[in-house]
Amino acid sequence: MSKSDKPARIETPQAIRGTQDIFGADAEAFAHVVETFERIRRLYRFRRVEMPVFEKTTVFSRSLGETTDVVSKEMYSFEDRGGESLTLRPEFTAGLSRAYITNGWQQYAPVKLATHGPLFRYERPQKGRYRQFHQLDAEVIGAAEPTADVELLVMADQLLKELGIADGVTLQLNTLGDGESREAWRAALIDYFRAHKDALSEDSQDRLERNPLRILDSKDPRDKPFTADAPKIDDYLSAEAQDFFAKVTGGLDAAGVSWVRAPALVRGLDYYRHTAFEFVTDRLGAQGTVLGGGRYDGLMESLGGAPTPAVGWAAGVERLAMLVADAGQVAEDRTEVTVVVEDDRALTAGMGHVAALRRGGLSAELIASGSPRKRFDKAVKSNTRAILALGWGDEGLTTRLRNVDGDVARIEALIA
RNA sequence: GCGACUGUAGCUCAGUUGGUUAGAGCGCCGGUUUGUGGUACCGGAGGUCGAGGGUUCGAACCCCUUCAGUCGCCCCA
Numbered sequence: 001m002s003k004s005d006k007p008a009r010i011e012t013p014q015a016i017r018g019t020q021d022i023f024g025a026d027a028e029a030f031a032h033v034v035e036t037f038e039r040i041r042r043l044y045r046f047r048r049v050e051m052p053v054f055e056k057t058t059v060f061s062r063s064l065g066e067t068t069d070v071v072s073k074e075m076y077s078f079e080d081r082g083g084e085s086l087t088l089r090p091e092f093t094a095g096l097s098r099a100y101i102t103n104g105w106q107q108y109a110p111v112k113l114a115t116h117g118p119l120f121r122y123e124r125p126q127k128g129r130y131r132q133f134h135q136l137d138a139e140v141i142g143a144a145e146p147t148a149d150v151e152l153l154v155m156a157d158q159l160l161k162e163l164g165i166a167d168g169v170t171l172q173l174n175t176l177g178d179g180e181s182r183e184a185w186r187a188a189l190i191d192y193f194r195a196h197k198d199a200l201s202e203d204s205q206d207r208l209e210r211n212p213l214r215i216l217d218s219k220d221p222r223d224k225p226f227t228a229d230a231p232k233i234d235d236y237l238s239a240e241a242q243d244f245f246a247k248v249t250g251g252l253d254a255a256g257v258s259w260v261r262a263p264a265l266v267r268g269l270d271y272y273r274h275t276a277f278e279f280v281t282d283r284l285g286a287q288g289t290v291l292g293g294g295r296y297d298g299l300m301e302s303l304g305g306a307p308t309p310a311v312g313w314a315a316g317v318e319r320l321a322m323l324v325a326d327a328g329q330v331a332e333d334r335t336e337v338t339v340v341v342e343d344d345r346a347l348t349a350g351m352g353h354v355a356a357l358r359r360g361g362l363s364a365e366l367i368a369s370g371s372p373r374k375r376f377d378k379a380v381k382s383n384t385r386a387i388l389a390l391g392w393g394d395e396g397l398t399t400r401l402r403n404v405d406g407d408v409a410r411i412e413a414l415i416a
Numbered sequence: 417g418c419g420a421c422u423g424u425a426g427c428u429c430a431g432u433u434g435g436u437u438a439g440a441g442c443g444c445c446g447g448u449u450u451g452u453g454g455u456a457c458c459g460g461a462g463g464u465c466g467a468g469g470g471u472u473c474g475a476a477c478c479c480c481u482u483c484a485g486u487c488g489c490c491c492c493a
Contacts, residue, residue: 064493127486127488211491371446377455380454402453
């Protein structure tokens with residue numbers, strides 16, 4: 001009678017905020033993206049690497065700079081039993097750079113690396129943005145030549161094209177120049193914006209001290225009039241930096257990859273040099289960047305390694321998968337043969353047939369539960385190419401093959 | 417961290433100014449019908465109305481808190 005008579009309710013633990021359980025069509029799209037990437041990276045002879053999901057926190061904090069919000073608020077960090085601070089990887093680049101140093105991969109330089117897997121950032125989830133998300137990643141470490149930048153960009157372009165989502169995606173390209181160019185431009189930007197400080201948005205006034213380059217891509221309309229007339233990187237590029245960028249754009253043109261100049265495209269971190277790029281779509285709301293990267297010649301030193309030129313990109317699998325799904329690029333997943341046991345006396349025959357079909361390379365499903373009368377209908381409703389109905393008559397087992405658009409001869413040979 | 421919107425059955429959603437025992441479609445399970453078949457009909461299971469607290473004679477509905485989702489801001493390595 002009373003409520004206490006009921007067994008205690010066991011509360012189901014909830015999934016962690018910002019994580020996803022990917023299933024069905026979404027999972028198929030996800031797999032399609034990863035499989036396409038694996039195929040492409042082989043074409044470009046990038047070597048597959050498997051990396052740890054966590055590292056010492058210093059791997060990321062040194063490369064990012066201790067002071068940024070990114071380190072203090074947006075990493076999944078924790079202490080292990082020895083009191084050491086560890087962090088779930090928020091990106092691939094820092095871990096790959098660490099591995100390059102600690103494993104002596106200099107011997108393979110220039111080395112072309114590709115990997116993919118889960119990454120973690122402590123952020124508020126929104127469209128195309130999760131706390132555990134997944135990226136494809138390609139890096140060329142130990143190559144100072146613009147041809148490396150070009151190769152990566154051409155590979156990225158081919159990936160998007162083969163995924164069938166290149167329409168509506170544009171490659172935005174910029175150069176940040178070499179170290180000197182970059183610093184000169186940065187100083188000029190600070191001078192310029194400081195002169196207009198009072199008219200800038202609150203956010204941008206704050207950025208002025210923290211991250212002045214970011215004012216350039218502010219979304220606040222109050223900043224727009226000033227960003228248009230802000231100093232341009234082109235006026236501060238050294239001859240070497242100009243030459244480098246010209247070789248990148250020339251390579252892209254030669255390879256038939258279209259691009260647009262995006263002078264406001266910047267990177268917040270100091271180790272970025274020269275090429276910066278993003279493939280951007282207008283179809284994913286505020287999270288329009290589908291693939292992005294650049295040259296990070298300054299990173300290796302911040303991890304205690306020898307100065308090493310490097311360039312790479314990463315792409316969000318979830319965002320790519322969304323575009324792939326929207327574009328209808330994932331083939332329907334159909335069963336080749338559905339074996340229906342319409343009479344339980346035919347069950348052993350049914351189990352034998354599905355096994356034979358599967359060993360013969362045809363995908364097969366067995367329907368042998370629920371009301372026998374409704375099993376055939378269940379098969380009809382499923383998305384199958386052929387139905388093998390097994391019944392039981394006066395003479396024992398009866399077999400009927402109803403073809404939709406399967407390979408009849410092959411099926412009959414396998415169940416003979 | 418901030419803001420807006422949303423949480424009712426496995427799914428998609430109704431639910432009147434706050435008023436008896438919270439509904440539908442789809443799906444699922446069972447039965448009947450049909451019988452080279454995707455039909456139709458009948459029945460059934462399935463709900464702490466996201467959670468906690470408050471107001472009230474009475475709350476899915478009003479208020480507060482909290483959790484989660486969605487979209488955006490900040491950030492974006």
